[in-house]
Amino acid sequence: MSVAPEVSFLDGINMMYDKAAALLDLPPGLADEIKQCNNVYQVRFPVKMADGIKVFTGWRAVHSDHFLPTKGGIRYALDTDIQEVEALAALMSYKCAVVSVPFGGSKGGLRINRHMYTEDELERITRRFARELILRGYIGPSVNVPAPDLGTGPREMTWMADTYTSLFPNDIHAAACITGKPTSQGGISGRAEATGRGVQFGLREFFRHPSDVKAAGLTGGLSGKSIVVQGLGNVGSHAARCLQEEDDCRIVGIIERDGAVVNEAGLNVRDVHQHRQTTGGIKGFPGALYVEPGALVLEYDCDILIPAARECQITRDNAPRIKAKLIAEAANGPTTFAADDYFAKTGKTVIPDMYLNAGGVVVSYFEWIRNLSHIGFGRLQRRLEEARGQNIVEALESLTGKKIPDHLAKNITHGPEEIDLVLSGLDDTMRLAYQNVREVKASKKGVTDLRTAAFAVAIEKIALTLIERGIGK
Numbered sequence: 001m002s003v004a005p006e007v008s009f010l011d012g013i014n015m016m017y018d019k020a021a022a023l024l025d026l027p028p029g030l031a032d033e034i035k036q037c038n039n040v041y042q043v044r045f046p047v048k049m050a051d052g053i054k055v056f057t058g059w060r061a062v063h064s065d066h067f068l069p070t071k072g073g074i075r076y077a078l079d080t081d082i083q084e085v086e087a088l089a090a091l092m093s094y095k096c097a098v099v100s101v102p103f104g105g106s107k108g109g110l111r112i113n114r115h116m117y118t119e120d121e122l123e124r125i126t127r128r129f130a131r132e133l134i135l136r137g138y139i140g141p142s143v144n145v146p147a148p149d150l151g152t153g154p155r156e157m158t159w160m161a162d163t164y165t166s167l168f169p170n171d172i173h174a175a176a177c178i179t180g181k182p183t184s185q186g187g188i189s190g191r192a193e194a195t196g197r198g199v200q201f202g203l204r205e206f207f208r209h210p211s212d213v214k215a216a217g218l219t220g221g222l223s224g225k226s227i228v229v230q231g232l233g234n235v236g237s238h239a240a241r242c243l244q245e246e247d248d249c250r251i252v253g254i255i256e257r258d259g260a261v262v263n264e265a266g267l268n269v270r271d272v273h274q275h276r277q278t279t280g281g282i283k284g285f286p287g288a289l290y291v292e293p294g295a296l297v298l299e300y301d302c303d304i305l306i307p308a309a310r311e312c313q314i315t316r317d318n319a320p321r322i323k324a325k326l327i328a329e330a331a332n333g334p335t336t337f338a339a340d341d342y343f344a345k346t347g348k349t350v351i352p353d354m355y356l357n358a359g360g361v362v363v364s365y366f367e368w369i370r371n372l373s374h375i376g377f378g379r380l381q382r383r384l385e386e387a388r389g390q391n392i393v394e395a396l397e398s399l400t401g402k403k404i405p406d407h408l409a410k411n412i413t414h415g416p417e418e419i420d421l422v423l424s425g426l427d428d429t430m431r432l433a434y435q436n437v438r439e440v441k442a443s444k445k446g447v448t449d450l451r452t453a454a455f456a457v458a459i460e461k462i463a464l465t466l467i468e469r470g471i472g473k
């Protein structure tokens with residue numbers, strides 16, 4: 001069997017795009033227009049440190065602004081570059097389209113080893129980077145709204161939002177310039193775990209379709225499935241914990257930078273996370289086999305492999321040795337084009353990143369709406385719904401002469417908190433998007449895998465928006 005050669009991350013995404021676009025009936029030139037990155041801004045800026053001035057390089061790419069604002073995380077990594085940022089911005093455009101979030105696609109990156117700096121230094125670097133992006137229109141509630149990604153979190157988002165507010169104190173919507181803020185700063189309940197939750201909801205939906213489960217070589221439901229997770233950061237830790245605690249999955253392997261830990265009976269995700277917090281790594285976690293190099297555990301025999309660390313982890317080289325029946329892409333771009341080509345040819349099921357890790361942007365969309373409306377979800381109707389529920393319970397008890405069991409009465413009288421509404425909206429989005437993607441896989445001629453189907457969904461939606469608007473006129 002001939003397998004495609006390895007190409008760069010950006011070329012790989014564009015080749016996956018081309019594969020899907022070739023199956024669609026688009027006006028000439030439109031597929032190319034959608035594929036290209038609209039613009040990318042590179043900035044070099046100095047920051048005064050205790051030991052002298054340091055110069056940093058960062059990027060913010062806008063892939064598509066068919067909807068505004070554009071949306072996408074900002075990552076802090078030593079090896080990030082312009083191509084990576086462009087590739088990730090493209091994925092954001094497609095991701096938003098797949099999950100029907102009305103944003104264009106963007107992404108940012110700062111080349112930095114954040115571990116080399118104190119918190120105070122990181123704050124100064126982040127504020128300066130944000131200022132550069134804000135002043136050139138690459139951050140703003142109606143134009144471009146960043147969120148956390150690799151190496152950044154609520155703390156960095158707060159610094160960036162505050163920088164925006166200090167530059168535009170009269171902008172009443174200033175808080176909507178960034179998502180992924182702490183709840184005390186206008187963030188939304190559930191954003192921190194949203195991407196991991198989305199992975200969980202996406203997997204639950206996959207297992208609601210027996211023919212998809214069978215095609216992957218699996219049987220039954222999600223419960224009891226063995227899982228290997230790569231990356232115990234924001235996305236991986238929440239996904240693994242939710243799947244273990246709420247779906248009875250067995251986390252048999254966890255891969256981190258310093259190696260992997262394996263236990264066929266199951267690892268307690270909270271304990272491994274705690275061990276890493278305390279010791280700085282996963283090595284030495286009690287009761288588990290330690291494997292170095294950790295990447296070998298990607299090849300461990302399990303039901304589901306969840307790469308949740310970085311791009312290009314599953315390659316032409318290790319793809320033939322991957323034993324997991326299902327690959328659930330929580331990271332962006334963990335499978336290279338060549339590995340994907342191998343899986344497509346051998347019939348291995350891959351639930352693609354652009355669908356499965358969209359939970360973060362979905363809940364970011366809710367946060368953005370919350371900031372624009374200046375009110376938390378559920379605040380107006382919670383007590384009303386509680387009172388209505390109470391009336392229903394009392395009416396039922398008086399009509400039947402029987403007492404409604406406590407757990408049912410509690411459910412009926414519970415007025416939704418913000419987190420309930422966020423999870424409901426996320427669950428609904430993940431279910432509908434998967435159903436849409438699998439329908440396209442089943443109905444569109446030439447589409448044989450979920451990734452091509454997801455690309456097809458995204459391209460057609462973006463194309464329709466552009467055509468209706470009258471592109472190029």
Ligand code: NAD
Binds near residue numbers: 195309331357
């Ligand atoms: P993070 O920095 O919180 O966590 C990444 C984890 O992966 C870290 O624990 C890191 O030590 C580990 N890691 C890095 N390289 C590794 C390697 N080679 N082997 C094993 N472990 C490694 O980042 P995150 O926010 O969890 O993002 C992870 C992935 O998910 C990225 O691809 C990111 O683009 C994607 N993503 C993140 C979000 C989000 O909301 N944070 C949303 C969508 C997609």
